[in-house]
Amino acid sequence: MSIEKKKVRMNKQRRATAKAVRVDPDIVLTVKDLTKTYTIGNSTITALNEVNLTIRKGEFIAIVGPSGSGKTTLINCLGALDFPDSGKIIYNVDAEGMGLDIMQMTNKQHKKMRLKKIGLIFQFYNLFPILTAYENVELPMVIAKKDTKLREEKVKSLLKRIGLEERMEHLPTQMSGGEQQRVTIARALVNEPLIILADEPTGELDTETTTNIMKIFLDLKNAGESILMVTHNVRIAEVADRIITLTDGEFTGEKKGGKSIEDIYK
């Protein structure tokens, strides 16, 4: 491509700011006809096939499916870490009914979404090994240029909320898996996102620790947080308000949840 053409394309990209659309203020996220394929050599895999989803404020949704069903692909697309081939991902960005489609956003807007609007939690924690629990939680606020006093108040209150005030100065290697996952939950919440997206948050944890993490999720839900969790663990998914089944990239069923964690492990 000539330099001229490249410049034209770059200018177009810079100008391609997402147009706001009116959305129901009670709906945090609307996903429409989301399709994502991967091509390797001659073969194409359809990881997501026309997925539709609506998440209301304060709702806890679990998506269950076996390995390879498209769970991580979905989280990555919703988290602006990867991009679908087609479809819409509309976030109620100002939480008051102004929606923006991720697909129309600029790179800068994607960065802002990941930093401030979406709280991501992964199976393998993804903490910085050289930072303490406190510093790991604080980092997104530092990047968001929040002032020191506000950071200190927020980080301390979140660490307290997840029961880790005694572990503030610990490095990830000095904490158990469950403790590390609690740190990532605090980190996900620190910039007060619109939604928590969790990919197999208890995948590496034993039953007791899994129970504790699910109790934290339920507390968050009861405090008004919106949560989307994907997991292969059909049992723990029952605590969510709605459980959606994902099979080979398609939603194939939905049921009501709302079970207590005690009922599940009775």
Ligand SMILES: Nc1ncnc2c1ncn2[C@@H]1O[C@H](COP(=O)(O)OP(=O)(O)O)[C@@H](O)[C@H]1O
């Ligand atoms: N980067 C990639 N390149 C090619 N194929 C991929 C890639 N990521 C995922 N896939 C394929 O897409 C399908 C869905 O994968 P994934 O979303 O990771 O499923 P899950 O998280 O439910 O195990 C699988 O068949 C997987 O092999």
Ligand SMILES: [Mg+2]
């Ligand atoms: Mg996965």
